[in-house]
Amino acid sequence: MSVADLNERTMSGSGDENIVTEAQALNALRTVIDPDFQKDLVSLNMIRDIKICEGNVAFTVELTTPACPMKEKIESDCRAAVESIPGVTHVKINMTSRVVAKRPMGGKVIPGVKHVIAVASGKGGVGKSTVSANLAIALAQAGAKVGLMDADVYGPTIPMLFGLDEEQLEQTAVRLPDGNVVQRIAPLERFGVATVSMGYLLEPGQPVVWRGPMLSKVVNQFLNDVAWGELDYLLVDLPPGTGDVTMSLSEAIPLSGAVIVTTPQDVAASIAVKSLRAFQKLNVPILGIVENMSYFTAPDTGKSYHIFGHGGGQAAAEELRVPFLGGIPLEIATRQGGDNGEPILISYPDSPQANIFRDVAGLLARQISIQSRQFRPLNVV
Numbered sequence: 366m367s368v369a370d371l372n373e374r375t376m377s378g379s380g381d382e383n384i385v386t387e388a389q390a391l392n393a394l395r396t397v398i399d400p401d402f403q404k405d406l407v408s409l410n411m412i413r414d415i416k417i418c419e420g421n422v423a424f425t426v427e428l429t430t431p432a433c434p435m436k437e438k439i440e441s442d443c444r445a446a447v448e449s450i451p452g453v454t455h456v457k458i459n460m461t462s463r464v465v466a467k468r469p470m471g472g473k474v475i476p477g478v479k480h481v482i483a484v485a486s487g488k489g490g491v492g493k494s495t496v497s498a499n500l501a502i503a504l505a506q507a508g509a510k511v512g513l514m515d516a517d518v519y520g521p522t523i524p525m526l527f528g529l530d531e532e533q534l535e536q537t538a539v540r541l542p543d544g545n546v547v548q549r550i551a552p553l554e555r556f557g558v559a560t561v562s563m564g565y566l567l568e569p570g571q572p573v574v575w576r577g578p579m580l581s582k583v584v585n586q587f588l589n590d591v592a593w594g595e596l597d598y599l600l601v602d603l604p605p606g607t608g609d610v611t612m613s614l615s616e617a618i619p620l621s622g623a624v625i626v627t628t629p630q631d632v633a634a635s636i637a638v639k640s641l642r643a644f645q646k647l648n649v650p651i652l653g654i655v656e657n658m659s660y661f662t663a664p665d666t667g668k669s670y671h672i673f674g675h676g677g678g679q680a681a682a683e684e685l686r687v688p689f690l691g692g693i694p695l696e697i698a699t700r701q702g703g704d705n706g707e708p709i710l711i712s713y714p715d716s717p718q719a720n721i722f723r724d725v726a727g728l729l730a731r732q733i734s735i736q737s738r739q740f741r742p743l744n745v746v
């Protein structure tokens with residue numbers, strides 16, 4: 366007997382209570398609520414390909430990001446819901462994801478790039494580049510397609526962080542949708558992340574002495590003349606403050622949002638608040654605050670010390686009512702990883718520090734999904 370026959374028998378009330386139907390599975394899955402969208406997975410059109418054979422039920426759950434921090438909970442909630450249907454003996458769930466672009470492709474956006482996210486800070490030296498590099502790698506390790514643009518034209522550090530400081534950018538031929546072939550800059554890929562930096566264009570030790578208009582030109586070139594390909598997330602590591610580069614970036618393309626990195630010090634946090642307000646004035650959504658160098662845990666005693674004070678990032682997030690994405694401790698291996706061109710997610714992927722970066726990346730990806738106005742529930746299945 367085919368699945369269709371089985372379903373028909375149940376629908377027409379044949380009396381056999383143990384035959385499971387697609388309608389029953391959908392009804393069960395309607396009880397599973399996505400915590401971010403506060404709607405059930407069926408209404409959100411996240412359930413696909415239900416297949417039922419006897420007591421075996423298989424289906425796909427399509428999340429909005431591969432880095433979803435709720436992935437395991439959603440999976441276990443779905444399993445429990447479907448297992449509660451009488452007659453179900455086995456549940457197979459295929460967890461997938463599709464990052465939805467903030468706006469339709471076209472216009473000023475970079476073709477193929479779904480989200481551009483600025484990583485900024487009010488004060489210099491708080492760890493923007495370290496955080497950008499590790500978040501980019503964490504998102505790539507979760508299965509997302511990720512790029513990292515080093516917009517710190519005067520002090521590019523991404524080449525060193527990725528161990529690419531000897532490398533130079535090259536050109537590549539790209540075929541446009543209209544069939545024309547153009548020359549583009551080929552990003553350098555490492556640890557699953559496509560990177561572009563001013564550092565790849567300079568001789569070592571050579572300073573950049575440019576004024577605002579030149580900076581703006583470079584930012585535009587890095588956005589539009591690079592063969593970024595298909596990306597879920599393009600992170601942009603900004604120089605400190607909200608100067609020319611930040612202005613050029615937000616004018617050049619619609620940003621999905623900005624992440625602000627701060628240290629716990631009151632002074633750093635209050636400068637972070639200022640830069641956050643500057644982004645809000647530019648109509649850039651704030652995805653959250655990351656507090657770097659939050660504390661130091663002595664490896665010999667396990668005791669934690671709040672070297673730069675305590676709670677500044679959280680307080681700034683509360684003041685501005687933006688998400689607090691987490692606190693990253695000071696860690697010698699993180700600094701060494703940066704200096705040696707092997708960020709901690711690569712050198713010590715199982716360390717507590719790497720796990721913290723993964724958690725922050727998950728919360729960031731989740732905020733991007735929430736902020737994507739494009740993500741609207743489609744028609745109910």
Ligand SMILES: Nc1ncnc2c1ncn2[C@@H]1O[C@H](COP(=O)(O)OP(=O)(O)OP(=O)(O)O)[C@@H](O)[C@H]1O
Pocket residue numbers: 486488489490491492493494495496517520522603604605657658693694695696697699700701703704
């Ligand atoms: N969590 C951390 N633990 C240990 N060292 C860190 C941590 N975060 C950053 N560092 C170190 O602090 C220094 C400054 O970090 P980084 O270059 O990432 O800051 P930045 O905000 O990008 O600086 P700039 O404003 O100059 O661009 C680097 O030496 C880096 O290795």
Ligand SMILES: [Mg+2]
Pocket residue numbers: 493494495517522602603604
């Ligand atoms: Mg930097």
